[in-house]
Amino acid sequence: MKNTSKNKNPIDFSPASGSEAIQARRGHLGFLFFFGNSPDLAKIEAERVAARLLPFLKYDSMITRQVAWFKSTELEKREKRDKGDKREEELKTKLNVLSNVQNVLGGTVKIAEIIGSVRSLNYLENELMQNLSQTSKHKINLAISNYSSGKVYVKSTLINLKNRLKTKNISCRFVLAKEADILSTAEIFHNKLDIWPNVEFNIVPMDGEFLIARTISVQNLNDWSKRDFGIPAPDAQSGMLPPKLARMMLNLRNRETIYDPFCGNGRVLLEAAYLGLDFIGSDIDQVKVESTKKNLRWLRDQYQLKITNEEIEKRIFVADAKTWNIESGILNIDTTFDIRHSRFQIVTEPDLGPALHYLPRISQAETIASNLLDLYFKSINNLITKTTSGVFVIPAWKTQEGHIIRLSDKILDKLNDSRYHLNKLGEYARPNSFIIREIYQINN
Ligand SMILES: C[S@@+](CC[C@H](N)C(=O)[O-])C[C@H]1O[C@@H](n2cnc3c(N)ncnc32)[C@H](O)[C@@H]1O
Structure with a gap:
């Protein structure tokens, strides 16, 4: 079978200054799978495919009816032994495997890597900025999808991030969802928001906190x-x-x-x-x-x-x-x-x-x-x-x-x-x- 996955640049893993808190949590928190119209079926599908192809991931729980949390099992254990570069290398390989698995799944519309969490949405902009400062590219597309009922001022947050990135010589074009605060699969796909260095941040509520997850793959609509x-x-x-x-x-x-x-x-x-x-x-x-x-x-x-x-x-x-x-x-x-x-x-x-x-x-x-x-x-x-x-x-x-x-x-x-x-x-x-x-x- 010919692999039809898009050729992607690997996600940048260079350690970011001042974002140790986020870095330390990488790999602990795992990945979010976002399901389409048949979430029950999509969930069983994702669980079975993960069991077959992703031995380092295990279904943990549903966060909303359409968002499932898969935890990195093996990574957590190994992390105690391996430090630094080796762990980052492993994560990189696993991210590539995951975005290929996207092509296998019929019911999962996108997969995102959890990169951190905030207790209050007041801290959101700073957390996002810390993650964005890892990029060394000069032009990016940027978007935020808010799955929480908490009010995220998406447009003003994006404007602020754009201005802050400018001071680092990074020019950014932001993408707003046509409807509500969640981008459609088509909007993510056509703006290539899953492809490095572009970014879609997903804000997902969990246990009184807000998970921040960065989209790593989306269904290839074409x-x-x-x-x-x-x-x-x-x-x-x-x-x-x-x-x-x-x-x-x-x-x-x-x-x-x-x-x-x-x-x-x-x-x-x-x-x-x-x-x-x-x-x-x-x-x-x-x-x-x-x-x-x-x-x-x-x-x-x-x-x-x-x-x-x-x-x-x-x-x-x-x-x-x-x-x-x-x-x-x-x-x-x-x-x-x-x-x-x-x-x-x-x-x-x-x-x-x-x-x-x-x-x-x-x-x-x-x-x-x-x-x-x-x-x-x-x-x-x-x-x-x-x-x-x-x-x-x-x-x-x-x-x-x-x-x-x-x-x-x-x-x-x-x-x-x-x-x-x-x-x-x-x-x-x-x-x-x-x-x-x-x-x-x-x-x-
Ligand atoms: C709903 S269609 C299947 C559609 C198919 N899954 C697709 O998407 O192309 C049902 C098919 O069952 C076939 N069919 C009906 N009775 C059958 C039988 N007794 N044995 C075998 N095929 C039969 C029909 O000719 C029809 O092509």
Whole structure:
């Protein structure tokens, strides 16, 4: 897989005069992960990815519904032994690893390194100035995002900092949020505020104090929208799974070979291929199978992935998930993969029912859910075996009466007392959509 992370200058670690207090706390306090629209799912995703890729970090707690605190574990212990340069060197490497991990995550919009804290916002400007005086560059973009309910006079603080920096020959352009006091991902991304020496300071309340964290990475919006809107074979009718949700689902995996038995236009498989995972896909509809193949070839060319046309042909095939049983093995020796002995992770969004143009009544949503029950029930029975594990989208519908009708309730009733374990990991709903996607882990 080609690494698409931006080429960044390393963060400046030169010790700053007069900021020992902040320096001493670096590495103790760890990092903040800021989540997007599905914070519950994003939190599980970040925890699992951290466990897999960031052994030096451990999830500690949620500070707000959308901000999680990850503490540096190993660093704290080691710090007692290693001093000075060695520790700074290690931190530098770890910051680079972290900003690469940003590219892996679908639900984390940005990551920030905690650089200190203040008891009162009166001390904020001085603390920020101390941190800024570490920079030796002559031009920077500067911004502040305030997540606390405490009043931060963002604009006047930025003006003061700008004037103080001028006396040090540093010219600064400040960036103000269009709405409220928190910059959007787009504002951070387009102003390159995550790239040294530019700065976004995040002010986050904690235990009566205010943490100060400096953004080290942000979601690469261009790359996400390229895969969201740039694919050659989109599905205009039924819409597609958002790529960030597909990515979050993939990051919840327990196994490294991904199978999507309802591949549609291939959203899950594209994200799997992007992550460099092994993948297989099928759909009952030949047209969809061809769309997935076309989209995969496009992805391969865009990102210079090492997947051949033959592999794509072999791995994507027509199959009915209601009757196709993994344990039966090769479906068609010419076109399919022998998957009998592999250990799989199924990541899939099965049929969501008819596209809705208005909020359904309870009775309509009940009918849609009942019509889908058999498909979900039989697919789970066929595909979740001792060697497979599943992450499924299961739809739920908002209704005119204000109730939510959940297909998962019906599946749970029907699977009652069976050998399957269904565990809800979170949900995803676009604002104003009539459908909620519940994300379930299913094991046998
Ligand atoms: C909601 S779409 C999947 C969308 C896909 N995740 C994407 O983003 O491109 C559901 C897909 O399930 C397929 N499907 C419906 N019934 C099926 C069955 N019995 N076996 C396999 N695929 C089926 C449909 O053809 C459709 O492509």
